[in-house]
Amino acid sequence: xxxxxxxxxQVRSADRPGNDPLNLEAALERLMGDVDLLEMLVQQFLEEIxxxxxxxxxxxxxxxxxxxxxxxxxxxxAAGNLSADAVAxxxxxxxxxxxxxxxxxxxxxxxxxQDCVADLQGFVSRxxxxxxxx
Numbered sequence: 001x002x003x004x005x006x007x008x009x010q011v012r013s014a015d016r017p018g019n020d021p022l023n024l025e026a027a028l029e030r031l032m033g034d035v036d037l038l039e040m041l042v043q044q045f046l047e048e049i050x051x052x053x054x055x056x057x058x059x060x061x062x063x064x065x066x067x068x069x070x071x072x073x074x075x076x077x078a079a080g081n082l083s084a085d086a087v088a089x090x091x092x093x094x095x096x097x098x099x100x101x102x103x104x105x106x107x108x109x110x111x112x113x114q115d116c117v118a119d120l121q122g123f124v125s126r127x128x129x130x131x132x133x134x
């Protein structure tokens with residue numbers, strides 16, 4: 001099974017209960033139950049991600065493996081801190097592609113990352129933050 005196929009399966013599994021694109025339980029635990037803080041951090045992340053994705057795409061287009069590595073590494077960390085696990089996993093794949101200088105795989109991984117971000121955006125848009133209490 002190719003890495004592309006395995007990653008796509010991970011993305012599809014993010015739609016199953018218990019594998020949401022944003023693990024709210026883990027994120028709230030990390031933030032000591034502060035729903036308002038989580039909402040602010042998630043919204044900030046989603047506002048900034050289009051710029052980050054464009055920077056990664058530009059680095060891929062320019063063949064700059066070091067920039068792909070660095071930008072994907074930072075994105076992986078930010079997504080991981082929010083418990084956006086599918087985005088973090090896709091960013092890890094891009095990070096590895098940059099580290100290995102395999103920008104062909106990086107281009108494929110970019111598509112997976114964009115799908116993961118779209119899943120996260122859709123998931124977050126369905127959260128009613130005003131009634132969320134964990």
